[in-house]
Amino acid sequence: MTSGEQPGTAFSDLLAANRRYADDFRLSGFDGVARAGVAVVTCMDSRIDPLGMIGLVPGDAKILRNPGGRVTDQVLVALVLGVNLLNVDRVLVIHHTLCAMASSSEEELQAEIGRRRGQDASWMSLGVITDQLQSIRAEVAKVRSHPLVSDAVTVGGFLYDVDTGLLEPVA
Numbered sequence: 001m002t003s004g005e006q007p008g009t010a011f012s013d014l015l016a017a018n019r020r021y022a023d024d025f026r027l028s029g030f031d032g033v034a035r036a037g038v039a040v041v042t043c044m045d046s047r048i049d050p051l052g053m054i055g056l057v058p059g060d061a062k063i064l065r066n067p068g069g070r071v072t073d074q075v076l077v078a079l080v081l082g083v084n085l086l087n088v089d090r091v092l093v094i095h096h097t098l099c100a101m102a103s104s105s106e107e108e109l110q111a112e113i114g115r116r117r118g119q120d121a122s123w124m125s126l127g128v129i130t131d132q133l134q135s136i137r138a139e140v141a142k143v144r145s146h147p148l149v150s151d152a153v154t155v156g157g158f159l160y161d162v163d164t165g166l167l168e169p170v171a
Helices: 012-023 073-085 106-117 132-144
Strands: 038-043 061-066 090-096 154-160 167-170
Touching: 038 073, 061 073, 073 090, 073 132, 090 132, 132 154, 132 167
Parallel strands: 038 061, 038 090, 090 154
Antiparallel strands: 154 167
């Protein structure tokens, strides 16, 4: 979309799909709690279907996505809200195989972004993952140790295989 183009034009296919979606919309009046008591923290990777991969449907879980599936400060805020106000009693922290955040160094990703954009990107922290299993364990510990997350909340770490669709628990 160019700066002068109307947003509706660039998104017309998606708006048409939304109108079809709204024809059968069934969540009207829903109170927004996590019906299955689940929150999922995972990567923004489009190969991941966070609800489908664990047999849930819209309304069952809170889904928190970002590059690498990291437990950032904002994710912690969302989890605190979820466990205290929105029925969440299980949290899955899910990283995945073949993740760009775990396959390049910070410098390599910054250089590639800078090359594509034509300007320096070295000032931006991207938060790459150097050891996925250790990162998953650290992210789980971050949630478990938060003072506003009850010990009654179960927190688990997992590695999702984008080629098989399977989740592998990480101890």
